[in-house]
Amino acid sequence: MxxxxxxxxxxxxxxxxxxxxxxxxxxxxxxxxxxxxxxxxxxxxxxxxxxxxxxxxxxxxxxxxxxxxxPDFAALPAWPWVALAGLLVGIGTRFANGCTSGHGICGMGRLSPRSIVATLTFMASGIVTVFVTHHLL
Known part of the structure; x- marks a missing residue:
């Protein structure tokens, strides 16, 4: 940095x-x-x-x-993977009744228990996804 x-x-x-x-x-x-x-x-x-x-x-x-x-667009995965990732994020947003900005910025700022759990879930999912895609696949 x-x-x-x-x-x-x-x-x-x-x-x-x-x-x-x-x-x-x-x-x-x-x-x-x-x-x-x-x-x-x-x-x-x-x-x-x-x-x-x-x-x-x-x-x-x-x-x-x-x-x-x-961003370095050449470093992105093939577009079907990006489209699938977008679809999964959209589905997760519906299940969580909000997105990372709603829960992570606004909900965490208000100390909402639901938003804290949702943000922890978003972060854990991201960490696991990066680990799997960069180290296991």
């Missing part, structure tokens, strides 16, 4: 936490991306679309300013 990367990570985390807190205080909503996306597709509430647009604009801005780099 470069000397200043931890500062960018700290700044990014502070911005994400601040945005989640601001959404909760101003709109009374939890910043769970899966719930926001589902709500945007089911209704015409403009704040959801603005929030999702802000995610894309923020990523583009970070890349443009040199704060982030594009």
């Amino acid at each position: 470069f000397e200043t990367q931890w500062l960018l990570a700290l700044l990014g985390g502070a911005l994400v936490g601040s945005a989640a807190l601001l959404l909760l205080l101003v709109n009374g909503r939890i910043a769970g991306i899966s719930g926001i996306l589902t709500g945007a597709l089911q209704s015409r509430t403009p704040w959801r679309w603005v929030f999702l647009l802000g995610l894309g604009v923020g990523a583009w801005l970070a890349f443009t300013l040199g704060w982030a780099a594009l």
Whole structure:
């Protein structure tokens, strides 16, 4: 890790936490991306679309300013594996009644027992998946 990367990570985390807190205080909503996306597709509430647009604009801005780099797409697995992973994440999101942002950022910040269990499950699943795919397969 470069000397200043931890500062960018700290700044990014502070911005994400601040945005989640601001959404909760101003709109009374939890910043769970899966719930926001589902709500945007089911209704015409403009704040959801603005929030999702802000995610894309923020990523583009970070890349443009040199704060982030594009991933090495050549290092990704074949697209069927990526599609399967996305499907499994979507199914897990439904079973957990929320995604990593809803449980991991907002729920953990509120000390929600359900979110703590969900986040521990997400993390354990990720650790096991990386171990299996990088060391056993």
